[in-house]
Amino acid sequence: MEQKPTRVRIVDAARDLMRTVGLARTTTKEIAKAAGCSEAALYKYFSSKEELFLAVLEERLPRLGGLLDTLAADPGGRTVEQNLTEIARQAALFYEQTFPVVASLYAEPQLKQRHEEAMRAYGKGPHKPVEGLTAYLRSEQRHGRIAAGADPAAAAALLLGACVQRAFVWEATPDRRPPDSLDDFARGIARTLTAGICRRTD
Template structure:
């Protein structure tokens, strides 16, 4: 494992143990067995290191979007989007601790927001991608012609985000698979 990978793994461990506010560069470097200076040779700041944890160590949204794109025009639309909704739910559940910790730290959040803007990235990107896929499915005649792809994408991912957050506070009564199928069935009714 190279130094960068060790740092990302150490950051994930420190975040899990101490939370985002306790995830200091000193603790992360110590956990990785290196100096803080070496940490900054690989990452310009905590924001980029935390982004690496989200992108590399958490359940990934990108592969789920890629699978959804590949299945565009093929298979059962509801099954495809139900599978995607489950992956989105897993992603949002996994990143909740990092996201909530960043939102609680105004300077860290400002740096993270600036970094995302510079990369042309952010939490809105999956919504745009899902809307594009929905638009294509609608044009292929596989969804209701009156479906608003932008609204449907926002509703689908918003529901996944909401359920992920609820799961930290209450035991949810229905299985994730049943919930995802019900959400997709309601959104994409023909």
């Protein structure tokens, strides 16, 4: 079997290690070893562990940011509820898969601070999905599909907060399984939110 390109092996190894031992305890040396290359070879592709973490987020995890950017630019022909259902589904998957990666940072405040500084330097961070969803909801508001008095930023925080909570709470339960399916969760969150923010036609 033909071996995968070095960069692909590095990102795959980073994803696997970050998910099993956490971002804080994953080193570039261990990533390189798992990828079957030297640490020097790793640095030919990535300047830091933070840059490699961003590659894992963007290339190996559910694409939440891309979906939000697309919908903000063009809400499309689907209903607000349909769009929010897809956003909730992708967000729940995204946080479910990223929570085990970043949770270890909270045990090491200095490392967490360095990581956050690096993310700001790259123009990234956990606030970006909230900003993206807020932009989408404001776009829908301009199109008249969301009530003028609705608060897009609060609605974005409610939806994404529910998705984070799902990942956090059920990760700590014995069987790590929520009581409802991902699709049922996404539909319920979207239906409840749109009932509060969408224009009434009756």
